[in-house]
Amino acid sequence: MIVAESVNKDSWEAAVLKQPFSPFTQIWEWGEFQKSAKRKIWRLELAENDEIIGLAQIIKYPLPFGKNFLYIPRGPIILNKQNFSSEVLEQYLNKLAREENAIFIRIDFGVFKNAEPSPALAYRSAITQPKTEWMIDLSLSESDLLAQMREKTRYNIRLAQKKGVAAKVYFGNDMKNELENFFNLLKETANRDKFYLHPLEHYRGLVNIFNDKIELMSAEYENKILAAGLVLFFGNTATYLYGGSSSENRNLMAPYA
Numbered sequence: 001m002i003v004a005e006s007v008n009k010d011s012w013e014a015a016v017l018k019q020p021f022s023p024f025t026q027i028w029e030w031g032e033f034q035k036s037a038k039r040k041i042w043r044l045e046l047a048e049n050d051e052i053i054g055l056a057q058i059i060k061y062p063l064p065f066g067k068n069f070l071y072i073p074r075g076p077i078i079l080n081k082q083n084f085s086s087e088v089l090e091q092y093l094n095k096l097a098r099e100e101n102a103i104f105i106r107i108d109f110g111v112f113k114n115a116e117p118s119p120a121l122a123y124r125s126a127i128t129q130p131k132t133e134w135m136i137d138l139s140l141s142e143s144d145l146l147a148q149m150r151e152k153t154r155y156n157i158r159l160a161q162k163k164g165v166a167a168k169v170y171f172g173n174d175m176k177n178e179l180e181n182f183f184n185l186l187k188e189t190a191n192r193d194k195f196y197l198h199p200l201e202h203y204r205g206l207v208n209i210f211n212d213k214i215e216l217m218s219a220e221y222e223n224k225i226l227a228a229g230l231v232l233f234f235g236n237t238a239t240y241l242y243g244g245s246s247s248e249n250r251n252l253m254a255p256y257a
Helices: 009-016 028-036 086-099 142-147 151-162 172-193 200-213
Strands: 002-005 041-048 051-062 068-073 105-108 166-170 214-221 224-234 237-245
Touching (some): 002 086, 009 028, 009 041, 009 051, 028 041, 028 051, 028 200, 041 086, 051 086, 166 172, 172 200, 172 214, 172 224, 200 214, 200 224
Parallel strands (some): 068 105
Antiparallel strands (some): 002 041, 051 068, 166 214, 214 224, 224 237
């Protein structure tokens, strides 16, 4: 197995798409986003007989006291297990870690091919990823999806609709124009629920780099956004990245719209 750095976005993206539940943290734009945050990245193609059998996008993260570590989020992607050599990849990573003075390498595997997409499926993840993720099979009909929800959730959805809360999707320039309003919702949510936020430029960077792969979905009442979330699309997977809601009109159940 040969390990080489990739320079071709199209071939990289085509290979990532072969992975079920394609992880957005291994796509080209995620690497570009990390570079915009002044982090060093590597995109490794693992090949055998001119066939790409695996991929690994590596990010260098700083640590206190001048230290750092190398991280492969939701990877490596293995497309051909028979020809894949973990020993060859390990040797390459160890050499890279020594060259970069990294004190460890973190590998955060993604969802396995035989995983059942279900609201009941959750799994542990690395500290730089959410501790728990829920997977929902969106190929199901609306009635089947609703049937899997709690009765109280279905009630809140119907209530939001009855009260006149409307769902709206922003993309492109419209999304960029609403980003500051979205960030204000995030700040309100963070203050209410006691968690920390990225700065506004973090979300602007995501929107600018992912461009047509990301959308802002909102729930609005009387032309005011009461709840909203950034959703990233790649392959057959939509990933809910960030969301917030207003403390106003809580009785309208806008997040359920």
